Amino acid sequence: xxxxxxxxxxxxxxxxxxxxxxxxxPSKELGEWTVxxxxxxxxxxxxxxxxxxxxxxxxxxxxGIAFGGGVAASFAVCYLAxxxxxxxxxxxxxxxxGQQGGYLTQADFFVDRYRSPLLGKVVAxxxxxxxxxxxxxxxxxxxxxVQLATGSRTGGNLSxxxxxxxxxxxxxxxxxxxxxxxxxxxxxxxxxxxxVLLAGVALTVHGGIGGLFETIRDHHPQLLTLxxxxxxxxxxxxxxIISGIGGGLGTMAHLWPPVLAARSGRVLRSNAIWLPLxxxxxxxxxxxxxxxxxxxxxxxxxxxxxxxxxxxxxPGWLVGLVAVAAASAAMVPSAAIVVGISSLLSRNLLSVRNxxxxxxxxxxxxxxxxxxxxxxxxxxxxxxxxxxxxxxGGLTQLAPAIVMGLAKQVRLRAVPALIGILSGVAxxxxxxxxxxxxxxxxxxxxALAVNIVVTTVAQLIARSRPTAEPQQPVDSPTNxxxxxxxxxxx
Amino acid sequence: xRSPHALWAAVPVLAFLSTPFLPFVNGPHxxxxxxxxxxxxxxxxxxxxAALALVDRGTRSIVGYEDEEAAA
Numbered sequence: 001x002x003x004x005x006x007x008x009x010x011x012x013x014x015x016x017x018x019x020x021x022x023x024x025x026p027s028k029e030l031g032e033w034t035v036x037x038x039x040x041x042x043x044x045x046x047x048x049x050x051x052x053x054x055x056x057x058x059x060x061x062x063x064g065i066a067f068g069g070g071v072a073a074s075f076a077v078c079y080l081a082x083x084x085x086x087x088x089x090x091x092x093x094x095x096x097x098g099q100q101g102g103y104l105t106q107a108d109f110f111v112d113r114y115r116s117p118l119l120g121k122v123v124a125x126x127x128x129x130x131x132x133x134x135x136x137x138x139x140x141x142x143x144x145x146v147q148l149a150t151g152s153r154t155g156g157n158l159s160x161x162x163x164x165x166x167x168x169x170x171x172x173x174x175x176x177x178x179x180x181x182x183x184x185x186x187x188x189x190x191x192x193x194x195x196v197l198l199a200g201v202a203l204t205v206h207g208g209i210g211g212l213f214e215t216i217r218d219h220h221p222q223l224l225t226l227x228x229x230x231x232x233x234x235x236x237x238x239x240x241i242i243s244g245i246g247g248g249l250g251t252m253a254h255l256w257p258p259v260l261a262a263r264s265g266r267v268l269r270s271n272a273i274w275l276p277l278x279x280x281x282x283x284x285x286x287x288x289x290x291x292x293x294x295x296x297x298x299x300x301x302x303x304x305x306x307x308x309x310x311x312x313x314x315p316g317w318l319v320g321l322v323a324v325a326a327a328s329a330a331m332v333p334s335a336a337i338v339v340g341i342s343s344l345l346s347r348n349l350l351s352v353r354n355x356x357x358x359x360x361x362x363x364x365x366x367x368x369x370x371x372x373x374x375x376x377x378x379x380x381x382x383x384x385x386x387x388x389x390x391x392x393g394g395l396t397q398l399a400p401a402i403v404m405g406l407a408k409q410v411r412l413r414a415v416p417a418l419i420g421i422l423s424g425v426a427x428x429x430x431x432x433x434x435x436x437x438x439x440x441x442x443x444x445x446x447a448l449a450v451n452i453v454v455t456t457v458a459q460l461i462a463r464s465r466p467t468a469e470p471q472q473p474v475d476s477p478t479n480x481x482x483x484x485x486x487x488x489x490x
Numbered sequence: 491x492r493s494p495h496a497l498w499a500a501v502p503v504l505a506f507l508s509t510p511f512l513p514f515v516n517g518p519h520x521x522x523x524x525x526x527x528x529x530x531x532x533x534x535x536x537x538x539x540a541a542l543a544l545v546d547r548g549t550r551s552i553v554g555y556e557d558e559e560a561a562a
Contacts, residue, residue: 244503273546
């Protein structure tokens with residue numbers, strides 16, 4: 001076991017230990033475990049919300065896109081900023097409704113605003129199914145990080161098992177408070193890791209960062225434009241729109257607990273204003289991806305560029321530090337995704353009534369979801385890769401119903417919303433797996449357009465016919481138990 | 491939020507979406523030693539903070555804006 005491996009394993013254990021230390025009092029109910037006491041400060045919420053922006057994608061994927069597609073990787077910087085523009089307006093409203101209706105999950109919002117447990121169950125299934133490959137992506141990404149940093153495939157697999165087990169342990173023990181505690185450490189590690197890597201690259205490339213881009217301009221000018229095969233202006237615009245909508249409108253279930261846990265709408269607005277500045281750091285992996293064009297071999301796997309360069313430019317112990325930073329970028333989102341999946345399943349799909357039983361079932365779902373993602377990551381890493389293609393576009397199909405549900409009076413009915421979501425997902429699956437050539441247009445955006453048309457037509461038909469559906473809520477009252485009010489209609 | 495100040499939020503969004511269509515941005519240019527496209531996107535990332543700060547400043551004075559905090 002070399003020094004890089006020792007540092008990496010020690011770092012993973014230390015990250016989990018920090019998560020375990022986040023627990024205050026034993027959680028007796030799902031509400032405390034999932035959203036704390038809805039009193040998180042600006043500081044804590046900042047790190048929870050920033051956690052989603054800095055993931056394994058930031059370390060591996062972004063550098064990989066820059067390596068192959070040059071400045072097209074800038075789309076991530078754009079859509080994350082647009083996320084915060086939308087969150088500035090939607091986040092406080094989601095939190096307000098969550099407090100009034102006692103929401104713990106994204107699906108609670110649908111149950112309450114559309115008075116439809118069925119819609120809540122469908123959203124829970126869609127959310128869990130599409131988030132599972134995203135969870136697997138984080139776990140396999142972590143394994144890849146350790147494998148690249150240490151040169152050991154066995155070490156990569158071992159670290160996947162260790163990190164998943166430890167993440168499950170601290171999530172079960174500390175809930176969202178543990179994730180928040182680890183998020184502080186993770187962001188510090190991420191910034192240090194990225195700066196160290198940038199410094200290593202700058203010292204290695206002839207002429208530093210300025211010399212790097214002058215060489216790129218002279219020898220690979222196409223990488224500086226958005227006019228490349230596969231990475232043209234259509235790709236850029238449609239990818240920014242669909243990803244901006246997806247993150248900004250809360251279509252991913254694991255983005256809801258940090259919003260619901262915030263102390264006030266002001267906390268969320270303040271973070272939405274200042275968090276874009278944090279995203280400027282994403283310029284670093286893009287620069288590193290460009291450096292890979294000059295420093296890494298032609299056959300280099302794009303996703304491995306960042307850590308290949310780390311191995312080429314840094315001493316072993318600093319590679320270990322970068323690997324720990326990257327591992328933390330996998331563990332924190334994994335923890336948040338596990339919370340998102342398990343709470344959807346235990347609360348909305350299985351509908352366990354008793355608070356204590358709900359927590360026990362939830363914990364079982366945490367272990368099952370993480371175990372399944374790990375097992376597939378180790379045994380069949382490609383099995384969910386097709387499903388992952390649908391994750392972002394598929395979850396964005398919830399956006400129209402979320403927007404309509406945020407209104408003071410919900411005019412959209414549950415059935416049209418449900419038909420729209422299912423239509424969008426079906427069209428997306430057809431476009432993705434049916435061999436339909438749509439060029440570089442993001443398929444999620446096409447599906448979203450169909451979704452909106454179908455929802456609108458279904459709503460017009462529904463309104464033209466007498467219905468037994470209950471009056472849609474103006475703003476939901478909180479019931480005695482703090483659970484979302486449900487009229488029990490589909 | 492119906493304040494006209496909210497329109498400031500659209501400025502960085504339009505700037506991001508116009509990136510490929512601006513010849514002075516989308517080309518093999520370097521600004522401050524960095525690719526112009528990357529530089530443009532990073533500048534407007536900072537611009538997003540400025541735009542949202544303007545929205546916030548303009549709307550905080552509106553009566554009822556902080557109702558939810560009062561209700562919380």
